[in-house]
Amino acid sequence: MSAGRPDPDRGDGHRRGLLVDFGGVLTTNVFESFRAFCEAEGLEPDAVKSLFRERGEGLALLRQLEKGELEVDEFSERFAPLLGVREVDGLVDRLFAGVIPDEPMIEAVRSAHRKGVPTGLISNSWGGTTYDTSLIEELFDGVVISGEVGLHK
Structure with missing residues (x-):
């Protein structure tokens, strides 16, 4: 690896970014x-x-x-x-009635974001009704929702 770049095999703790899904990651299964x-x-x-x-x-x-x-x-x-x-x-x-937020995972993303780790969300939507937009805005620097961009991830 070149100088100044983190070595993922070394486990030096430096993270370039965090990309997560919504359903089953920020929520229960x-x-x-x-x-x-x-x-x-x-x-x-x-x-x-x-x-x-x-x-x-x-x-x-x-x-x-x-x-x-x-x-x-x-x-x-x-x-x-x-x-x-x-x-x-x-x-x-x-x-989706049984889907609830996964609070420990949400807090992990929140913590990373507060520490300056760029965060992103990529998710396939079911009409957009399942997203807490205020939480999304708080946690993520970038967001791609399939129904908004016309693509399936």
Whole structure:
């Protein structure tokens, strides 16, 4: 390594930046919330996960939502029948009902930011309703939300 640059193998403690995701990093596990939703709806616990992994149309809808190509209501109307759920209203909110902030992780990012470590957030969105914008502004120097930029990470 050249002089003045940190050697990551040496563990000298110098960090150039911190880049984190939102769901499952700054929050509890998203798929645990999906499992709880499925159980409450009388579905197999991994029905949401399976729909994304095993049925192309389910994953395609998710990607469209993440890129901002679909509004939450349209996603819900098209996704609910694939999942076998009758109640469309509030589907995304119900899917995420079990997701709560991971306070120790948030504090770790806050601490790094206070120490001058540049911080960034990159996240696939589900319509933008799941973000605490004041917290995002406090913690991050740079933010890329998939639905705002039209890209999936």
